[in-house]
Amino acid sequence: MTDPTPRSSGPRGSYAKGIARRQEILDKSIEVFARRGAKKTSLRAIAQEVGVTHAALTHYFGSLEDLLVAVYREHERRSDSEHPETPADVSPALMMRVSAEENRSIPGLIQLYSTLVATALEEEGSPAHEFATQRFGRLRIELTDRVRLLQSTGQLRDDLEPSLVAALVIAASDGLQTQWLLDPSVDHEAALEMLDNLLAGDHRR
Amino acid sequence: MTDPTPRSSGPRGSYAKGIARRQEILDKSIEVFARRGAKKTSLRAIAQEVGVTHAALTHYFGSLEDLLVAVYREHERRSDSEHPETPADVSPALMMRVSAEENRSIPGLIQLYSTLVATALEEEGSPAHEFATQRFGRLRIELTDRVRLLQSTGQLRDDLEPSLVAALVIAASDGLQTQWLLDPSVDHEAALEMLDNLLAGDHRR
Numbered sequence: 132m133t134d135p136t137p138r139s140s141g142p143r144g145s146y147a148k149g150i151a152r153r154q155e156i157l158d159k160s161i162e163v164f165a166r167r168g169a170k171k172t173s174l175r176a177i178a179q180e181v182g183v184t185h186a187a188l189t190h191y192f193g194s195l196e197d198l199l200v201a202v203y204r205e206h207e208r209r210s211d212s213e214h215p216e217t218p219a220d221v222s223p224a225l226m227m228r229v230s231a232e233e234n235r236s237i238p239g240l241i242q243l244y245s246t247l248v249a250t251a252l253e254e255e256g257s258p259a260h261e262f263a264t265q266r267f268g269r270l271r272i273e274l275t276d277r278v279r280l281l282q283s284t285g286q287l288r289d290d291l292e293p294s295l296v297a298a299l300v301i302a303a304s305d306g307l308q309t310q311w312l313l314d315p316s317v318d319h320e321a322a323l324e325m326l327d328n329l330l331a332g333d334h335r336r
Numbered sequence: 337m338t339d340p341t342p343r344s345s346g347p348r349g350s351y352a353k354g355i356a357r358r359q360e361i362l363d364k365s366i367e368v369f370a371r372r373g374a375k376k377t378s379l380r381a382i383a384q385e386v387g388v389t390h391a392a393l394t395h396y397f398g399s400l401e402d403l404l405v406a407v408y409r410e411h412e413r414r415s416d417s418e419h420p421e422t423p424a425d426v427s428p429a430l431m432m433r434v435s436a437e438e439n440r441s442i443p444g445l446i447q448l449y450s451t452l453v454a455t456a457l458e459e460e461g462s463p464a465h466e467f468a469t470q471r472f473g474r475l476r477i478e479l480t481d482r483v484r485l486l487q488s489t490g491q492l493r494d495d496l497e498p499s500l501v502a503a504l505v506i507a508a509s510d511g512l513q514t515q516w517l518l519d520p521s522v523d524h525e526a527a528l529e530m531l532d533n534l535l536a537g538d539h540r541r
Binding site: 251322 | 349354373374375446450451453454455456457458459465468469473476494497500503504506508509510511512514515516517518523526530534535
């Protein structure tokens with residue numbers, strides 16, 4: 132992704148100002164998306180809702196797709212800094228449940244996520260494709276490590292291939308989120324808890 | 337969804353001709369989408385690839401979104417007629433695996449599916465929203481019944497809530513399909529098989 136920040140277009144002061152201005156627009160954009168979702172829109176319409184000119188939005192973010200990626204990344208960065216370290220003995224599905232729990236309070240951002248993933252599948256090499264490929268890759272590595280650790284301490288069945296468990300848990304969480312958005316009677320959390328128990332080898336539920 | 341077939345605009349012969357013409361365009365559209373996926377496109381571009389006028393496509397299908405829904409429905413109708421009845425003792429995840437197996441041979445249609453779901457989340461009441469809500473609802477009912485039956489014959493753990501199993505299996509299959517499209521090293525089939533074994537209570541992987 133190209134970085135449209137005017138890194139060398141002015142003296143130091145104006146660079147710092149550019150960064151601050153970009154962040155300010157990003158903060159407002161997150162509010163706008165959390166409220167409206169990723170409903171069919173244009174960069175022009177977003178600019179209006181955020182209260183900046185279309186030219187400014189293009190200058191700082193490039194295309195609409197670049198802006199959507201930037202907004203979702205910023206959302207994830209904030210979540211990460213609120214929960215800097217998930218304890219190592221938290222199960223993979225519980226980890227996804229916690230993040231899903233947060234997401235449910237902002238359905239607009241789940242819609243945005245789903246749009247990003249669909250866009251990623253549509254075009255290789257696009258900003259959304261890069262974002263989604265990296266995100267899934269990183270999450271799978273993180274969860275695979277977590278599974279291995281939990282298997283070594285007996286908290287998870289040790290006859291399961293860790294990387295498959297990781298892919299399965301991420302898939303289940305994403306897919307359940309989608310079903311829940313379309314039909315709130317789908318109990319996202321209970322289904323992930325069931326998966327957790329199956330992975331742990333429990334016979335509850 | 338409105339039906340743009342000219343039901344009362346002419347004598348019986350022209351109605352039948354309209355139906356046949358619509359089906360012919362649909363058949364060609366499926367080929368086009370299977371090849372190209374749902375890459376950012378317009379009704380006009382599709383018309384050109386299919387080899388009809390933009391006006392004809394609009395006449396028979398309405399909007400681009402209507403066409404995407406019609407294409408995916410037709411794809412499902414064909415799959416169903418090729419496999420009219422899945423034996424009742426086939427496990428839910430195996431059922432999803434069979435349909436996923438078919439889908440993998442036509443990545444373009446998986447992309448199309450993912451675009452439809454994302455569009456569904458973007459706008460309530462849209463053709464894609466109606467399609468996705470119906471499809472998930474129908475699949476969950478179908479799989480819930482299957483789970484109950486398999487529990488009664490001891491082929492599935494009977495301490496699991498059938499509707500949660502159904503939602504979980506559908507979610508896992510959809511989510512794994514997405515991950516596989518972005519990274520073919522993700523073993524969609526093995527992960528679903530693992531879920532199947534967990535649901536059956538087996539200790540094989």
